Amino acid sequence: MTWGLLLQAVVSGLLLGGVYGLVASGLSLIFGVLRIINFAHGAVMMLAMYATYWLFVLAGVDPYLSVIVTAPLFFVLGVVIQKIVIEPNRAAAEHNQLLLTLGLALFFENLALVLWQGDFRTVKVAYSGASFMLGDALVEVTRLVASAGAVLMAVGLFALLRLTDVGKALRALAEEPEGAALVGINVSRIRAASFGLGSACVAAAGALITPFFYVAPDVAESFNIMAFVVVVLGGMGNFVGALAGGFIVGLAESLGAAFLPGSLKQLVVFVIFVLVLLLRPQGIFGGSRGR
Amino acid sequence: MALPPLLPKYHLEVLISVIFWAYLGIAWNLLGGYAGQFSFGHAAFFGIGAYTSTLLLLQAGLTPWIGMLLGGALAAAFGLFEGYLSFRYGLKGPYFSLVTLAFAEMLRVVSVNTKAVGSSLGLVVPSAKAAPAMFMFAGKLPYYYIILVMVGLALALTWKIGRSRLGFSLAAVRENEDAAETAGVDALGTKLRAMALSSFLTALGGTFYAQYFAYIDPTITFGPSVSIGALLPAIVGGAGTVLGPVLGSFVLTPLSELTRYALRGRAGADIMLYGAILVLVISFLPQGIVGLVRERRVRAGRR
Numbered sequence: 001m002t003w004g005l006l007l008q009a010v011v012s013g014l015l016l017g018g019v020y021g022l023v024a025s026g027l028s029l030i031f032g033v034l035r036i037i038n039f040a041h042g043a044v045m046m047l048a049m050y051a052t053y054w055l056f057v058l059a060g061v062d063p064y065l066s067v068i069v070t071a072p073l074f075f076v077l078g079v080v081i082q083k084i085v086i087e088p089n090r091a092a093a094e095h096n097q098l099l100l101t102l103g104l105a106l107f108f109e110n111l112a113l114v115l116w117q118g119d120f121r122t123v124k125v126a127y128s129g130a131s132f133m134l135g136d137a138l139v140e141v142t143r144l145v146a147s148a149g150a151v152l153m154a155v156g157l158f159a160l161l162r163l164t165d166v167g168k169a170l171r172a173l174a175e176e177p178e179g180a181a182l183v184g185i186n187v188s189r190i191r192a193a194s195f196g197l198g199s200a201c202v203a204a205a206g207a208l209i210t211p212f213f214y215v216a217p218d219v220a221e222s223f224n225i226m227a228f229v230v231v232v233l234g235g236m237g238n239f240v241g242a243l244a245g246g247f248i249v250g251l252a253e254s255l256g257a258a259f260l261p262g263s264l265k266q267l268v269v270f271v272i273f274v275l276v277l278l279l280r281p282q283g284i285f286g287g288s289r290g291r
Numbered sequence: 292m293a294l295p296p297l298l299p300k301y302h303l304e305v306l307i308s309v310i311f312w313a314y315l316g317i318a319w320n321l322l323g324g325y326a327g328q329f330s331f332g333h334a335a336f337f338g339i340g341a342y343t344s345t346l347l348l349l350q351a352g353l354t355p356w357i358g359m360l361l362g363g364a365l366a367a368a369f370g371l372f373e374g375y376l377s378f379r380y381g382l383k384g385p386y387f388s389l390v391t392l393a394f395a396e397m398l399r400v401v402s403v404n405t406k407a408v409g410s411s412l413g414l415v416v417p418s419a420k421a422a423p424a425m426f427m428f429a430g431k432l433p434y435y436y437i438i439l440v441m442v443g444l445a446l447a448l449t450w451k452i453g454r455s456r457l458g459f460s461l462a463a464v465r466e467n468e469d470a471a472e473t474a475g476v477d478a479l480g481t482k483l484r485a486m487a488l489s490s491f492l493t494a495l496g497g498t499f500y501a502q503y504f505a506y507i508d509p510t511i512t513f514g515p516s517v518s519i520g521a522l523l524p525a526i527v528g529g530a531g532t533v534l535g536p537v538l539g540s541f542v543l544t545p546l547s548e549l550t551r552y553a554l555r556g557r558a559g560a561d562i563m564l565y566g567a568i569l570v571l572v573i574s575f576l577p578q579g580i581v582g583l584v585r586e587r588r589v590r591a592g593r594r
Contacts, residue, residue, distance in 0.1 A: 037385045089574055094384045095329040099526060100573045102331075106519065106566030113559030217559070221515070225396065228389055262404040270397045277390055278380045 004136035005258055011137040013254035014247060018147030018154075019205050021246025023223060024230035025154045025239050026201030032174040032237030033194035035094075036086065039101035041202055042224025043108035046217060048074050048203035050112060052210045056123050063123055064145070067207045071200045078199030082192045105220065112217040120214040128211060146208040153204050154243050157197070161239070170194055174237060202227075226253075229273040235283025244285060303431050309544040310438045311499065315517070316524030316536025317445040318492035323522060324530035325452065326485035327465030329384070332391030333493050333521040335373070335398050336366040338512035340494025341501040342402070345414050348425070355426035359498035363491040370490030374483050383468075392518070399513035413508025416501050426502045434503045441499065442537070445492055450533050452488075461485060465531070493521065516562070523565060527572050529581030538580045543568070 027041045051070050055061040061069070081104065089100055130141040161167035169190045172180040181187045213219070230249050234241025249269060256268035276283070298306065315337070323329050343365050344358030377390050403411045421429040428434060452458045460481040463471035472478050501507045511517070528539025546568075547561035554560040576583055 037389070085570060085574070092573065092577060095327075095388065096573050096577055098329070098385045098388060099522075100570055102519075103566045103569030103573065106562055106569065108566075110559035110563035110566060114554070114557050114563055118558065225392075232389075263400060264404050266400045267397060270393045270400070273393050274376075274390060274397075277382060277386060277393075278376055281380075281382070281386060 006255075007135060008137045009254045009258040010251065011134060011139060012143075013251035015139070015143040015147045015250070016254060017247030017250030018150040019209055019246070020226060020230050020250050021243035022150035022154050022205040022208075023202050023227045024234065024242040024246050025157055026198035026205070027227045028231050028234065028237055028239055028242040029157070029170070029194055029201070030198035031231065033170055034082075034086065034191055036097050036101060037228070038195075038198070039098065039224065040081070040104035040108060041198070041227055042220040042222070043105045044074060044077065044199050045202040045206040045223050046112060046215075046220035047077075047108055048206035049210050049213075049215045049219060050116065051203075052207040053121055053123055053215045056125075056210075063125065063207055063210045064149070067204050070203045070207050074203030075196040075200040078196035079192045081199070082195035086195065087188060087191065105224070109217050109220045112220075116217075118217060120216045122214055123210045125211050140212060142211040146212070149208050150205055151243070153201065154239070157201060158239055160197075166190070166193055170197075225273075226269065229269050229276075231283075232273060232281070233276050233283055235285045238283060238285055241283050241285035245283070300431065303435060305545060305548050307431060307435050307438060307503070308548070309540050310435070310442050311496070311503075312520055312524055312544050313537045313540035314438060314442045314445060314499075315493060315496050315521040316528065316540055317442065317449060318489050318496060319521040320489075320525040320530060320532075320536050321449060321452070321492070322485045322489035324525050324532070324535065325449075325458070325461045325465065326482050327461075327531075328482060328485070329388045329522070330391040330489075330518070331388040331515075331522070332393070332395030332518050333489075334513050334515065334517035335391070335395040336370060336490035336493035337497040337500070337517045337521070338395075338398055338402070338507075338509070339366040339369055340497025341507045341512045342408060342414075342497075343494070344498040345416055345501045345507060346408065348416065349414065354424055355498055355502055356424070359426075359495050362498055363494040366494030366497075367487040367491040370486045371483055374486035378479050378482050392515070395513055395515070395518055399509045402509040402513060409508070411509060413506060413511070414501075416505040416507070418502075418505035426498075434499075438499060438503075441495065446533060446537070448488070448492075453533060457481065457484060519562075519565070523569065525579075527568065527576075527579055529579030532579070532581040535579055535581045542580065 023041070023045060027038060030036060030038045030041070048070050051073065052063050052066050055066045055069065056063055085100060085104065086097070089097060127141055131138055132141070133139070161171055169180065169185045170193065172185060173187060173190050177187065226249060230245040231242055233248060234243070234245030249272065252268050252272055253265055256265035260268070315333070319330065319333050340359065340362035343362030344355040347353040347358040347361065348355050373391065373394050377387050382390055402408050408414070418427055421427055452461070460471070460476045463474065463476050464478050464481050468478050497512060500512070524539030524543055525536040526539070527543055528537065529535030543565065546564065550561045550564050572579065578585070
């Protein structure tokens, strides 16, 4: 284990962490307002990656630019999912709501498999291979842009929650659903907004990573589990925690990859997950609800 | 029961598949339906069963008839470990589901990376010549009778538990754990018993799978599709009822076979259908098919 390798692992981890943070922020927002662990979150991201891919292949739209199209599009998809599938089942038992989103995840993931098969697709842009050295570590420009862009968007989401009326309503609903209804907030609309915003976040994250990540149906599953880990780590419903958790998991994963043989690095993420769930289910930064 | 010997081979295969998934549903139902603890990771127990009996057969020449019991015991021990950790630390609802999913995924990753268990290449179970003492048969028919007997025993066990003290404790814990504890029910012990039984039965299903298909690998046995395949028949048929998983499998499995047949070469179509069915069932039939039948009966009774 040389210093160069360690430095490289830390840099890769930090670059991945920003994207993880944005994915998890979306999941955390949905959980905070709806109290639902959205199993379909990774599947929405995967669909957004396909949207980015097809916009690039068919219309030549740059992946970064396509966020302007995909984020609003997936906001609408999120609103539709909430209105049609989740909202009518609000009274259902907690585990049934979880099964509902599991059903959606299975549907989307396999829809992609049926439509576009399982092969890995990649978006080759002019700047795909661009990189520079930071000390002994190689920094790929696409990864840097993705991480920085993701952090920016997460900060934007945070500002939206703090400064706008919709944001205030969202936070009110997360903290005190009945009180929010009493003061005249249109709760079903705000619930739809939360699912929409959460989906837009994960769609933006999907677009940001397509220049360096493969596009395939199984992306859904791996990002799903990663997002659960980050959200549990950061504290359910805690945005700053989600962002910080993203960096921690990104680091843990790339350090695991550097130290452990084969695909055992995935084990690191699961071990963190189980330990945090068992020992600190409110997350290491505290969340809106623990057990 | 007497018909299968006359069935064409393909139909017999579908029938075995129906009963096999019904069996896993029954096993899942003991924990998910009766105890109300929704596991998303029953693949862990399934895989432990499949790998234990297969490795004992390949390495030590031990017959899977004994290997399957050892696998069941190992899976029950793992289930108790998993359950003790989760329940002791008060994990409920979705959090329990996530932990079980994580444990199954951990076992998958470990088995992919362990050469001694065949890594991602998997293990081939010898099946060239028939040897009933070694759980190897010529043709599909014997496997049909074996899985039928397994389902019969599992159903009888479920029925018996439903009428026993344990069954009442399970219902009490499922409906309101705090109230059950106040009434003197040992909630932790009750849930652990359900966990042990459920994981033991699931592991036996794993050995059956290994012997019937003569091949296992980490993705097949520890992957999420087994976990989903185990919970789906119970949810669709009616969780917490004796016959629910059987009804569920009789609806779901032929449907998935038909889809696969109709959309040949399109991988994923059957699971896509499962996803849609899951959403529809939760939305319109939250008590499953059994719940629908019961509701009809109650309405008819009122008239």
